[in-house]
Amino acid sequence: MPAALRNDTFLRACLRQPTSYTPLWLMRQAGRYLPEYRATRARAGSFMGLATDPGYATEVTLQPLERYALDAAILFSDILTVPDAMGLGLSFAEGEGPRFAHPLRDEAAVAALQVPDMQRLRYVFDAVTSIRRALDGRVPLIGFSGSPWTLACYMVEGAGSDDYRLVKSMLYARPDLLHRILDINAQAVAAYLNAQIDAGAQAVMVFDSWGGVLADGAFQRFSLAYTRRVVAALQREKEGQRIPVIVFTKGGGPWLDEIAGGGADVVGLDWTMGLGRARAAVGSRVALQGNLDPNVLFAPPEAVAREAVAVLDAFGPPQRADGTWDGHVFNLGHGISQHTPPEHVAALVEAVHAHSRRQRAGVQVDPALPGNLIPSRDGPGAARS
């Protein structure tokens, strides 16, 4: 029996329920900008050494929570675990990013592709269970996967790319091959996320990191259509608790309306889309997550606070005039940079919690609502060293 959740602000915001402040977490919050992360990684020997060991994965997942009053934890893993389990041979060369030994470059390779046995990803589900136990109800745990399209980019290119020439050549020249890859990816991602939920993930996020490189029309057919399939196949409730689904399409601003209709509870936004306009566009269909430019964190703490306030004010107070609530989960618009000074993150967390409480001043929140007014050592404003 898992511990009761002591801070459910994140889940409530995802589900557009009242909250006493705007919850925040940061994409890649467990990462290289933290010296304690670098120390653990050095012990683990490599990135995959970290990610495949549930003990290490648990340790680094919790590190940012020890420093900052973050409102959610996110599984420490990589989006490329799924294609690795498909046999593509993932490796991380030092300072070079991911690389696949066996990218999908011809018809035979595509024909041979199969949904992997989820047992090959057992280390991920074990990490989820271990992290969930270590969190002990402190904040919710988010599981995640790359989107079918984003995985396909890496699977065809074999590595990161500036222009996505190979995967786009396949898209335009042999769409049948790409559709086959995407179909298998969608099945695999759905099974992968459902297994994370079974293992204890309390929300899941689909990272469509490269959806924004597609042309209008192609995005809908080759990215969004398959993300929708994944979302439709997910279990959305467990032990009486709704499991929110977040879909984040980097560069997806032009398609916000269509993404918001894709079945997710929350749509993640990068920093190019103003939150006020986005909120007006999605109405009460979904909550929004985002969208501070991670580069703001290089500025001094006062500037960080000012920009955080600007993001909160762009969204506005989440309660509508009719008394219903919209949801805003504060986040960066992309992963935090490894060069970020850790003390600037503290300034961000403080500013988001303080200003979002001010935004709600005068707004009546039922103190009986779970998670809203429960003093907790993990809540905002708690003393930290």
Next chain:
Amino acid sequence: MPAALRNDTFLRACLRQPTSYTPLWLMRQAGRYLPEYRATRARAGSFMGLATDPGYATEVTLQPLERYALDAAILFSDILTVPDAMGLGLSFAEGEGPRFAHPLRDEAAVAALQVPDMQRLRYVFDAVTSIRRALDGRVPLIGFSGSPWTLACYMVEGAGSDDYRLVKSMLYARPDLLHRILDINAQAVAAYLNAQIDAGAQAVMVFDSWGGVLADGAFQRFSLAYTRRVVAALQREKEGQRIPVIVFTKGGGPWLDEIAGGGADVVGLDWTMGLGRARAAVGSRVALQGNLDPNVLFAPPEAVAREAVAVLDAFGPPQRADGTWDGHVFNLGHGISQHTPPEHVAALVEAVHAHSRRQRAGVQVDPALPGNLIPSRDGPGAARS
């Protein structure tokens, strides 16, 4: 006295006047994908050897016109000529992209920055005059510059960047320094484009290649505001002919409405923004330019033609029900890749001209309108080897 223009379809589309087909040109149409370009560059010794020699610049500017029935020529140059003239020391290392020897990294460097003497850019204006003479009225010549913000990115970073960390740090930490750079850049870019117009450019384009990396709010203050200043300072008519101004913001989809209100005649779009939605958003305020994904050109000619038709159909027939015309200039959504097979470009040009004529079937175009129905060796459908 310059030769009369024999094909003014491009200028007419920019100004939302009737045309008998949709004109096209391609960003970076004179470039490395053409073997004849590579041969000239080898003779010139380097990229800057090409760009600073009006004879070579003329030669390569005209090369794509010899192969394809393109409706405009664009000055062969680089967006970094202006900061180079400011004394930042531009060089192109083989296979590495541009680099500045003296990037703007501190207050003293910013304080010392000045609008350069346009005489230092004489080689550009001489190239414009030389190209204009060589074109001899065949198609119009487009001059261009980087936007103040895009130039500032390179000037502060010192080279290309993945994350724009240095220039964004300046933006958030020392906006006063960045505003000074942008102010000087705006003055320099306006003077530079006006001198190109004086030398013979018949349209000018501002490339805001990195506007799309900015956050909402920052884009308006640090990019669009300065592009507007440039546009407002340009001479818009010469010898009784309107000089169209094109503004292209890569990734600018979320701000299309504001960009369209910035004073340009034409707004360039990348491939993420559907042309139908964009046309509805800008109404009859501006013409649109774009927006095929350059990666389409890696697909076989039939697929290239199909995707070109899809772009034209997304815009729709340019004549409105009330008899007025909207303008569409076909282009890629970004520069053509050096890996593009040249014969695929031929398929693109053919498809755009043929299908856009079909789109106008039944639409009456006054045969007396200049440029519309004049048979020309440069017009679409002319025999080419």
